[in-house]
Amino acid sequence: MGLTSSFAPPTAAAAQEPTIDPARIRDEFPILATHGNGRPLVYLDNAATTQKPRAVIDAVTRYYTSENANIHRGVHYLSQLATEAYETARQKVARFLNAPSSREVVFVRGTTEGINLVAQSYGRTFLRAGDEVLITGMEHHSNIVPWQLLAAQTGVVLRVAPIDDRGELDFAAFERSLSERTKLIAVVHLSNALGTINPIRRICETARARGIPVLVDGAQSASHLRVDVRELGCDFFVFSGHKLFGPTGIGVLYGREALLERMPPWQGGGDMISSVTFAESSWAGLPAKFEAGTPHIAGVVGLGAAIDWLSGLGLDVVSAHEAALLDHAVAEVSQVPGVRLVGTARERASILSFALEGVHPHDVGQVLDAEGVAIRAGHHCAQPVMARFGVAATARASFAVYNTRDEVGALVRGLHRVRQVFGA
Numbered sequence: 372m373g374l375t376s377s378f379a380p381p382t383a384a385a386a387q388e389p390t391i392d393p394a395r396i397r398d399e400f401p402i403l404a405t406h407g408n409g410r411p412l413v414y415l416d417n418a419a420t421t422q423k424p425r426a427v428i429d430a431v432t433r434y435y436t437s438e439n440a441n442i443h444r445g446v447h448y449l450s451q452l453a454t455e456a457y458e459t460a461r462q463k464v465a466r467f468l469n470a471p472s473s474r475e476v477v478f479v480r481g482t483t484e485g486i487n488l489v490a491q492s493y494g495r496t497f498l499r500a501g502d503e504v505l506i507t508g509m510e511h512h513s514n515i516v517p518w519q520l521l522a523a524q525t526g527v528v529l530r531v532a533p534i535d536d537r538g539e540l541d542f543a544a545f546e547r548s549l550s551e552r553t554k555l556i557a558v559v560h561l562s563n564a565l566g567t568i569n570p571i572r573r574i575c576e577t578a579r580a581r582g583i584p585v586l587v588d589g590a591q592s593a594s595h596l597r598v599d600v601r602e603l604g605c606d607f608f609v610f611s612g613h614k615l616f617g618p619t620g621i622g623v624l625y626g627r628e629a630l631l632e633r634m635p636p637w638q639g640g641g642d643m644i645s646s647v648t649f650a651e652s653s654w655a656g657l658p659a660k661f662e663a664g665t666p667h668i669a670g671v672v673g674l675g676a677a678i679d680w681l682s683g684l685g686l687d688v689v690s691a692h693e694a695a696l697l698d699h700a701v702a703e704v705s706q707v708p709g710v711r712l713v714g715t716a717r718e719r720a721s722i723l724s725f726a727l728e729g730v731h732p733h734d735v736g737q738v739l740d741a742e743g744v745a746i747r748a749g750h751h752c753a754q755p756v757m758a759r760f761g762v763a764a765t766a767r768a769s770f771a772v773y774n775t776r777d778e779v780g781a782l783v784r785g786l787h788r789v790r791q792v793f794g795a
């Protein structure tokens with residue numbers, strides 16, 4: 372595991388804090404040494420998915436090479452190895468989130484599935500027609516549509532707390548949206564479309580005073596900000612492995628034990644029962660109750676390795692490095708004539724969304740691609756955010772711990788090239 376090798380060792384004269392040396396980190400990501408369109412790859416699409424370090428690739432390979440078996444039910448050697456690998460990863464996730472217990476860590480396919488689980492299990496059981504679920508105006512479709520499905524099933528009402536022109540939550544309006552009918556708050560931690568960091572602690576304090584549970588969509592935040600579910604005070608926290616240097620198809624739902632205990636399973640099948648007859652079945656304890664069927668064992672193992680890798684760097688160090696890089700990128704990209712930033716929140720991270728006057732974002736993306744710079748253009752699964760800012764789409768550069776100032780330079784040069792091509 373090349374964790375410590377990725378630090379630039381602090382010199383006695385320099386600050387005591389360890390810092391990030393992106394060049395050494397990049398060496399751990401084989402794909403970053405490849406080329407796109409004949410040019411060195413500049414990968415700035417990390418909000419969509421991150422690249423994988425060798426530690427993760429090796430862990431998955433090792434698992435399939437020497438540990439693969441089905442988990443929990445086997446008495447043989449390999450099954451025990453696989454079970455141990457799977458459950459050890461659960462403990463790593465619990466530590467990563469500072470969850471009080473690994474019983475509160477449920478493996479799911481990703482953020483989307485985690486939110487759907489809460490909507491279908493908690494929502495359908497405890498919410499009634501006329502009860503309200505409050506979200507914000509900056510949610511990803513994954514934190515809108517599951518609540519709309521729940522609304523259609525139960526008569527629950529979806530309410531939306533507005534955001535302002537910077538892309539920040541209007542906290543006063545958020546508080547005004549709360550009433551005795553509000554039975555759940557579901558809010559994004561770090562917006563994938565705007566880069567806004569929401570004041571989760573304050574939201575949770577406000578909610579707790581009224582006895583309202585809070586679900587946090589941590590799809591974007593978990594790889595950029597230190598997450599401590601106890602400090603945040605949230606009841607549910609969901610994230611995806613693939614946005615955190617881990618495999619696709621695996622994610623986590625953290626839920627407060629007292630809530631998970633009261634929630635019914637949302638899928639039935641093997642491994643989630645304690646006994647089955649044709650007349651009735653009873654459920655396994657936590658977290659198996661929510662993990663029906665054979666899970667993505669290799670994905671869990673890879674996620675555990677990703678968490679080890681990221682934790683080895685230290686989230687506070689990662690955040691500081693990325694904040695400096697984002698500040699630099701904002702300053703540089705803003706100077707390109709015709710650029711308008713979409714999302715200028717005071718608390719933000721890792722995401723730079725923008726429009727370039729006279730050029731469609733897809734064309735921006737295509738010309739940048741020809742220059743070897745990978746960004747994303749589109750609505751970013753956040754169409755209501757696009758509508759709020761009066762655009763159909765934006766171009767979005769999103770950064771990870773391995774990105775460099777040179778890559779920001781490549782982005783800016785690419786944008787000048789876009790202007791040249793389109794005469795903008």
Ligand SMILES: Cc1ncc(COP(=O)(O)O)c(C=O)c1O
Pocket residue numbers: 418419480481482483484511513514559561562563588590591611752
């Ligand atoms: C803020 C946010 N929430 C939810 C999701 C959905 O994540 P996944 O597709 O991994 O389930 C994303 C993915 O981009 C996201 O950015």
